[in-house]
Amino acid sequence: MAPAPLLPVHPPNGPDPIVQPQKSQKQMTKAERRELQERQRAAKAAAKSAAGPAGNQGKGGAKPSAPPTPVPKKPGKSEALPKPPLTPGGRTKDRSASISEPAAGNARGLRIFSHFGLPKPVSVAKGDIHPAILRLALQFSNFKITGGNARCIATLTAFKTVIQDYTTPPNTTLSRHLMTYLSPQISHLVAARPMSVTMGNAIRQLKLEISGSDIDLPEQDAKNALFQKIDTYIRDRILIADQVIEETAGNKIKDGDVILTFARSSVVQKVLLGAHEQGRQFSVIVVDSRPMMEGKKLLSVLATAGIKCTYVLLPAVGAVINEVSMVLVGAHSIHSNGAVYSRAGTALVAMMARQHSVPVVVCCETYKYSESVQLDSFTKNELAPVGDQFCPFPLVKSPSDLTLQNRARLEILNPLYDLTPPTCITAVVTEVGVVPSNSISSIPIALGRLL
Amino acid sequence: MSPDPQTLPAGTQRFVEALVAKLRRRQVVGSREAALETVLVLRQLVSKARFSNIEQLISLIRAVGRRLVEAQPKEHSVGNTVRKILHHIREEYNTASKGTASSSTKPVYSISTFVLQGQPRKHNVAPKSEATLSLKENDPDDPDSFARVLKPVLMEAIQDVLDELETVYDNVSKNAKDHIHSDEIVLTIGNSKTVESFLKGAAHYRNFTVIVAETGPSYGGHSMARALSSAGISTFLVPDSSIYAIMSRVNKVIIGAHAILANGGMFAITGSLLAATAARVHSTPVVVCAGQFKLTPLWNLYHDYGALDFADPSSVLGFEEGALVEKVDVLNPYYDYVGPELVDVFITNDGDHPPSSVYRLIKETYDDDDHEL
Structure with missing residues (x-):
């Protein structure tokens, strides 16, 4: 390809790119300011990794204090284009040193992914973060704890520890002050990984309970009351809900059925194990895909329980969909228009099932309900880290055939979620009953607006 | 003379067996590779074969073709190449024998033969050889005279097939820029050389972005992404799971084919x-970008197991998962059947064709007699 004429999204930097950073903050657009910030951050990170060559600062002296860079300027004006926010902040220095310039140029070509949440290393704790939260944040960011239910339960449990260790400062009350104490803890968790809808709903409920706690209660009693509330929430909205779903969805499985499921959902796992315990004869096709390859975990649980399992990768789903009697998947969240936001790949499975007139049943507790309407998987998504540390490629694949890192003009994107449109969903099994996807908006009413 | 391969010269026989073994062991994979190897074997066969009339030659080729096809029935391009060469040989023979007195072999053009043969686009008026060849079939005095006269023409015809195979990528990507506009977002999967050259061809004129799906379990998308990005195309590598999520922003899906079937x-x-x-x-x-050698006179209406081909499961669930492997079934099909209703256009080295006209191309490319080798 000829030297790519890149989109001049930003005004050309003029003959002397060094002048550019002097532009006062007010003159810049919001995007420009953000990029400047990004650049400064990147420059700082590069400076920190002092072992790297001084040429690291290839960003054209974005940071005023940076030494004047000896990087030879390419003739094109696009050279001085700032590093876009798309480039992950967590990239290692060897990569950023050698290819950040062309990668930056590459990313100019397509900025539609730039809003995706990016995996970043857990930031240094700002302020007074409880150790339980610190540990949880690490577990989140390393994908040690995944899944809506697990993350929600872990968060609530951690908050119990936090609340237990909290003492109300003098001249204030628990109901007023506790939330201000919790807020930075929550932000720290969100910094580790974007908050799941389940966590959001649970935290909203917690806030409500905190603000509603009785001022006259002694502190420990108030805390105990909160613990009670948290335990009830976990029990009623998650654990018991799962039991109800397990029973309802389990009843839909008949002898001789072939159930197809994608990735791993804790609820689906319970449903399948429950139905197996009841003596139903069925087999399961576990469909799996990168970036997470969570299906393997489900597969080993099911196979150990003695359920007849078949394992295929997502591209092969077309080969097996004909013999499937029901698709059973979990959800990350469910939206009021009936769309299900779930692990990336669920939409493909649901689409194929619909094409072949196979019912698609989503198992989803009502606390995963989100008032918002989502139209596609693009506006809100999250990226899994690049590389294979979370999900190794099969050993038969030689690493030289794989591309595990970003290269010049090559960016690796691992979206974690996708949105299954309501048309592809036959029914949603919740603890308040089996709801067709076009009536999801009635869930709050069914709950008596418990949310 | 019996046409079985036993009558082949030993050298040719060895050549055929070598390819059979390679096909069987999956050492030759990919339709173009298989097609090329087949042409080479058939060229060897024709150049060494002894025959005194056209039927002998044709049955010889068919026998070898059958042997190759049976070695790897899912490598459709092998059979296609045999059919194509048979077609060319008949054509050459017809033009050559037209000049001779034996007018009985001369095809009579009527509307019924037109429909049966289905060759409206073939240029029958372009004989490669002067019609003055003195073809004498079954000459008892000199049984080799027929072969001696016809062979140069046939070798030329086979060379044409070979040339077509060798230039297929260039010809497919010839019109690439007419299909891709600036700033387009293209999604592709797998590691198809045809698609790669098509996209690279378009990249000379257009500035666009390619999103490559990894395409497990082969993860061929990784090599594809590298090849495209090193050609200066802005490339994104995504897991297969995000195809649906990304599709809402994709302008065009460009994929390769293994075999194009008669139903489109x-x-x-x-x-x-x-x-x-x-x-x-x-x-x-x-x-869909594909060379014409992938046109297969075969009908497949269902996505069933029989039509697919299965590969080694260890790339899906490796033996590193030892305890699990023995408890579960693992499927790893090589191919998907994609119905004609899902394809908008086939871009071949001979122009663009909608799926609905593939059957006609097949009629033009092969003789009806050869559909079953």
């Missing part, structure tokens, strides 16, 4: 069906 459907690498269906759901056009 095709066999393509697993994952093609997902990508094509997701594209259909999002009303995104699906473009």
Whole structure:
């Protein structure tokens, strides 16, 4: 390809790119300011990794204090284009040193992914973060704890520890002050990984309970009351809900059925194990895909329980969909228009099932309900880290055939979620009953607006 | 003379057996590779074969063709190449024998033969050889005279097939820039050389972005992404799971084929069906790049096991998962069947064709007698 004429999204930097950073903050657009910030951050990170060559600062002296860079300027004006926010902040220095310039140029070509949440290393704790939260944040960011239910339960449990260790400062009350104490803890968790809808709903409920706690209660009693509330929430909205779903969805499985499921959902796992315990004869096709390859975990649980399992990768789903009697998947969240936001790949499975007139049943507790309407998987998504540390490629694949890192003009994107449109969903099994996807908006009413 | 391969010269026989073994052991994979090898074997065969009339030669080729096809029935391009060469040989023979007195072999053109033969586009008026060849079949005095006279012409015809195979990528990508506009977002899967050269061809004129799905379990998308990015194309590598999520922003899906079937459907690498269906759901056009040697006179209406081909499961669930492997079934099909309703256009080295006209191309390319080798 000829030297790519890149989109001049930003005004050309003029003959002397060094002048550019002097532009006062007010003159810049919001995007420009953000990029400047990004650049400064990147420059700082590069400076920190002092072992790297001084040429690291290839960003054209974005940071005023940076030494004047000896990087030879390419003739094109696009050279001085700032590093876009798309480039992950967590990239290692060897990569950023050698290819950040062309990668930056590459990313100019397509900025539609730039809003995706990016995996970043857990930031240094700002302020007074409880150790339980610190540990949880690490577990989140390393994908040690995944899944809506697990993350929600872990968060609530951690908050119990936090609340237990909290003492109300003098001249204030628990109901007023506790939330201000919790807020930075929550932000720290969100910094580790974007908050799941389940966590959001649970935290909203917690806030409500905190603000509603009785001022006259002694502190420990108030805390105990909160613990009670948290335990009830976990029990009623998650654990018991799962039991109800397990029973309802389990009843839909008949002898001789072939159930197809994608990735791993804790609820689906319970449903399948429950139905197996009841003596139903069925087999399961576990469909799996990168970036997470969570299906393997489900597969080993099911196979150990003695359920007849078949394992295929997502591209092969077309080969097996004909013999499937029901698709059973979990959800990350469910939206009021009936769309299900779930692990990336669920939409493909649901689409194929619909094409072949196979019912698609989503198992989803009502606390995963989100008032918002989502139209596609693009506006809100999250990226899994690049590389294979979370999900190794099969050993038969030689690493030289794989591309595990970003290269010049090559960016690796691992979206974690996708949105299954309501048309592809036959029914949603919740603890308040089996709801067709076009009536999801009635869930709050069914709950008596418990949310 | 019996046409079985036993009558082949030993050298040729060895040549055939070598390819049979390679096909069987999956050492030759990929339709173009298999087609090339087949042409080379058939060229060797024709150059060494002894025959005194056209039927002998044809049955000789068919016997070898059958042997090759049986070695690897899912490598459709082998059979296609045999059919194509048979077609060319007959054509050459017809033009050559037209000049001779034996007018009985001369095809009579009527509307019925036209329909039967289905050759409206073939230029029958372009004889490669002067019609003054003195063809004498079954000459008792000199049984080799027929072969001696015809062979140069036949070798030329086979060379044409070989040339077509060798230039297929260039010819497919010839019109690439007419299919891709600036700033387009193209999704592709797998590691198809045809698609790669098509995209690279377009990259000379257009500035666009390619999103490559990894395409497990072969993860051929990784090599594809590297090849494209090193050619200066802005490339994104995504897991297969995000095809649906990304599709809403994709302008065009460009994929390769393994074999194009007479009904306009095709066999393509697993994952093609997902990508094509997701594209259909999002009303995104699906473009298939393939050489004409992939046209297969075969009908396949269902996506069933029989039509697919299965590969080694260890790339799906490796033996590192030892305890699990023995408890579960693992499927790893090579190909997907993608129906004609999911494809918008086939871009071949001989122009663009909608799926609905593939049957006609097949009629033109092969003789009806050869559909069953």
